[in-house]
Amino acid sequence: MSFYTSLSGLKNAQTGLSVTANNIANAETLGFKKSRTLFSDLVVGDSPKMQQGIGSTVQSITQNFGMGPIEQTGGALDMAITGDGFFAVKNPATSDVSYTRNGAFTVDDSGFVKDGSGNRLQIFTPTQNPATDLPVDCQLPSQSTPPVTTPPTPASPFAGVSVGLDGSVKVSYADGTNETIGSVALATFPAVDGLKQTGSSNWVASGVSGAAEYGLPGSTSLGSVKSGSIERSNVDITEELVGLITMQRYFQANAKAIDTATQISQTVLNLRT
Template identity: 25%
Template sequence: MSFQQGLSGLNGAAKSLDVIGNNVANASTVGFKQSQTQFADMYANSMNRSGNSPVGIGVTVANVAQQFTQGNISSSNNPLDIAINGDGFFQMSASASDLSPMYGRNGQFQLDKNGYIINPSMNGAFLMGWAAGASGGDPVQLQIDTSSIPATPTTSVSTKVNLDSRLAVPTVTPFNAADPNSYNNSTGVTLYDSLGNPYSMQTYYVKAAPTGTPPTTTWTVYAKIDNTTLNDGATPPAPVALGTMTYDSTGTLTQINGAAVTPTSVMTLTAAQLNDPSIVKGGGNFAAPINFSYAGSTQTGSAFVNLAQNQNGMPPGTLSSFSIDKDGTIVGSYSNQQTKNLGTVVLVNFANPNGLQPLGNNLYAATGAAGSPLVGKPSTGTFGSLQARAVEDSNVDLTAELVNMIVAQRVYQANSQTIKVQDTVLQTLVSLR
């Protein structure tokens, strides 16, 4: 008389209840992947496979398989929270000195005191990725560089204006920045020296009477930096023009400083002019001249307007915030309105994720059964995309798990009943006289 089938059924049902209980317990664990108990039947066989019994000897737990299906994505207020939408795992390392790779999908990250991105719910594991400027190679521990961006001195200014052809020649000469009757219009731009000191520069446009047939019109451009008008350095000083622009009868810019316009035509402020002691301040200087481009400027019978203007200098900037794009790029935003790549979060995928070995704390280790780890940039190939300020919820379906629990409970009761029947049969045999 055998109790094997009933006992194996009890053990299998108990194992199934353990797995279901673990799933239910982790229903609110971010990034958790539910498990499923997989069973197989057992038959008694001899070594040469003869003498098979048509009656099995019970059930065995063949595998406890993780179900790596996508969990729901919920938004959060933490800018470092990251959810994976699609395939892939974050690569983590246990500590600053232990770089042995581990993998997980819990994206609840924070910064430690040294600027490293860690996951407290993964026992403080370090997030791995590519350092700023790298686009491949072995992942390293990601560290946010909080150093400031140095100042960049201005070396070029691009201005695009429309000059009003209907305006009369100024009634006052020579040009005087303090007298609006000595010029027609003006624009302003901020320049920066080697230390990021700002300088307010005004450019003034003075129209000359049209000449020739068909007529051409020349506009002289003067400049004033802070309170100093560009001048010849004489006593008393006389204003010096930055340059001239000549337009033909169609309103097209044809000459800069009396020479035919080319793609490289500019007006230039020399380094000597810029480094005039009455201009520079705060210990900064201009190591190079500043070129002024007026490409695309026009002269028409409509009001003066500054169509576009930009310059390439900037003051120093401190890191004010950072964000993570869907392709894993960590973008730092600085107080000078500049952005900078601070690193890239990478994803790792496996041919058989079910071959990963669970380590606890929502972490897994690679095994031979999982296949070689494939490292790549999010949103490329088979890798999923990242969503910042969000986390991936557990993929446990509580309703289904509670139903499975009821079924496993009934299976346990049924197997216990077979043991009871076997006991009754055995008792009957023992009682024979």
């Protein structure tokens, strides 16, 4: 029995080491959220006075969505959320929507604001109601011609873009005029820790997290958008290294227990011979 008890501890330690190693590996990944491993004990026996522990198991691997450090970049389309919420980004090929805290956005040849994987940032246009409407792709005007709007904007080349704390996306033209084309859409969830990781600092909704609830930055429980900044990983290297040492000792202790049980078994066998 002691072999299997200690073996469960070895397997748990291996899982804990993998989670810690993944945290360390993503210490420089923008918008990354660290995870931790939670264990629970295993017991057998019906009588409260005769119950025996038979090891442990991994109860869950939970994500910590605490805010990471904010780094100033100066880029107009670099955005950080100071508070709760996620940027919504849509895959143009599949229309699948993901959610991220990585606000390092750029513009493609068609004027769409996208992340590093080509997913398009979602915004609410001035005519939309965030309480009832779904956000749409954020597209900046062409470098040579202004967008078609009502009323029409002056026939002047596109000059630049800026994003306000309230998420408003404002484009400016060479003649000095400007126009607000929409506001960045932020999403929140009934159970954030139920989001499913998909890689690239992206998450998707699951049955545990519940459906996304959209809103404007600064409204209700949503944070503000800080342009010219990005959110770094919330991994604390010092904390993870201490956790790495703890898991290593946990592994060594269980391995030692197996070694001791082996020696006892060998001694018993020698007595019989």
